[in-house]
Amino acid sequence: MRRLTAPLKRCALVLGLLLAPVACGEPEKAKVTIMVPWSGTEFKAFYAVVKAFERDHDIDVEPQVTRALTQQLDAAVAADAKPDLAVLPSVGAIAKYREEGALWKLSVDTDAYVQPFRGLGMNGADVYAVPVKADVKSLIWYDARVTPQPPGSWTALRARSDRWCLGLESGPTSGWPGADWIADILLADKGVGPYTAWASGDAKWHKGPIEDAWTAWGDLVAGARKGAATFNFRAAAEKMTTRGCSLSHGALSAMAFESAQVRDDGYTYVPSSREALQVSADFVGKFTGNKSADEFLTYLASAQAQRAWVNEPGFALSADNRVTEYDNATQGRIAALLRSPRYTLCFSAADAMDPDVSAAFYRAVLDSTNGKDLTPLLEALNRVQKELGYAHPESPPPPGPFCSPPSHP
Known part of the structure; x- marks a missing residue:
């Protein structure tokens, strides 16, 4: 046994030397980090796409999930610890990071996308961001088995006595569902001109069409305000008819519905306007x-x-014209609104604003819901906009067309 020890050691050494180059020669997979705000089913859907990509590419994708995406991304940019990619939830954020020089130009072809999705994220001919997931926000939801079909105009809806499902809590961005709702009323009642003037920072908050839209929204949801500021926006419409509310407003992805609930005999919708839709x-x-x-x-x-x-x-x-087949028929009909020649599509007003103006807007929504007087809140938003918004000479304009009829490539 002793005599075999030395040959065995030599053999092991030789094997080790032979195998070492193979192990050392294995290249490490390339890695891509991406910061995302999604959770629950939204993240599962995204991660399924990630896994499909990884199966066909020698690249590992590492999602960084955070609910406070804007704050985390700002900190990462400031510390020079940026992710490779990040979800940007608004055109205002695209403009901000582009102006700071943090965003890289892209060579991604977006010609198949409908307007205004195709042009947003661009500066001239240069593409800086790609819309990977779209929404239609101008939708009024109801249970067709229980509630009569609501009219497709805010004026007619204000004449009804329905109780609205209202939830405004959304972590660091709490208040945005109310901001979208106010914008939707303004767009439907006053049209594209006043809407784009407001989104671009060229209109006053405390008078005229904007004040009218705030007041109309406050009257509409007056019976649902209690506790709404701390009630999660997804849960607001869940089991709507058993919770004592019968109508809800917003994108399908913002509703806590199961897929089976949005079939033709369950929860369904009407657009809140016959001419213009708010999208994101x-x-x-x-x-x-x-x-x-x-x-x-x-x-x-x-x-x-x-x-x-x-x-x-x-x-x-999807805002891609080539994507027309949806397993869920209701979801597919909503997607078809993006391609319809009937509607002008406008991005959410808050999405076009400087992110700090949007944040102040959301806080004002929460404060007004909690009973604070509207006039000083709107006057304060005027001051914030003057200091930070696009009306300020040094501020960049929103990238690309903000409102435009759908167009085909």
Whole structure:
């Protein structure tokens, strides 16, 4: 046994030397980090797309999930610890990071996307962000088995005595559901001109069309204000008819509905306007020179990935004209509104504003819901806008067309 020890050691050494180059020669997979705000079914849908990409590419995608995306991304940019990619929830955020020089130009083709999604995220001919998930916000939801179909205008709706489902809590961005609602009333009642003037910072908050929209919204939800500021927006419409409310407002993805509940014999919707719809998107922008991030972003924007994404849980919509088949028929009909020649599509007003103005807007929604007098709140928003909004000479304009009729490539 002793005599065998030395040969065995030599053999082990030789084997080790032979195997070492193989192990050392294995290249590490490329990695892409992406900061996202999604949770629950929305994140599951996104992660299914990630896994499909990883199966066909030698790249690992590492999502960084945070509810406080704006704050986390600001901190990462300031500390030079940026993710490769990040979801940008508004065109105002795109403008902000582009102006700061944090966003990289992209070579992603968005020609198949409908307007205004195609142009937003652009500066001239340069693309800085790609809309990977879309929403239609101008929808009024009801249970068709219990509630009569509501009229498709805010004027007619104010004449009804329905109780609205109202929830405004959404973590660091609490208040945004009310902000979208106010914007929707303004867009439907006053039209595209006053709406874009407000979103661009060229209109006063405390008088005229904007004050009228706030007042109309306050009257509409007067019976639902109690506790709304701390009630989660997704839970607000859940089991709406058993909770004592019968109508809800907002995008399908913001409703806590199961897929089976939004079939023709269950929860359904009417658009809140016959002419203009408020829409939104989650964009993805690039913050580093990682070439693999370009590959992943190109995939996210492709028709292949978009078709897969919309048929995962979470009710995502695609702004890509080539994506027309949805497993859920109600979801598919909503997506068709994006391609309809009937509607002008306008991005959410708060999405176009400087992120700090949007944040002040959301806080004012919460304060007004909690009973604070509206006039001083709106006057304060005037001051915030003057200091930070797009009316300020140094502030960048929202990128791309803010409102536009759908167009086909």
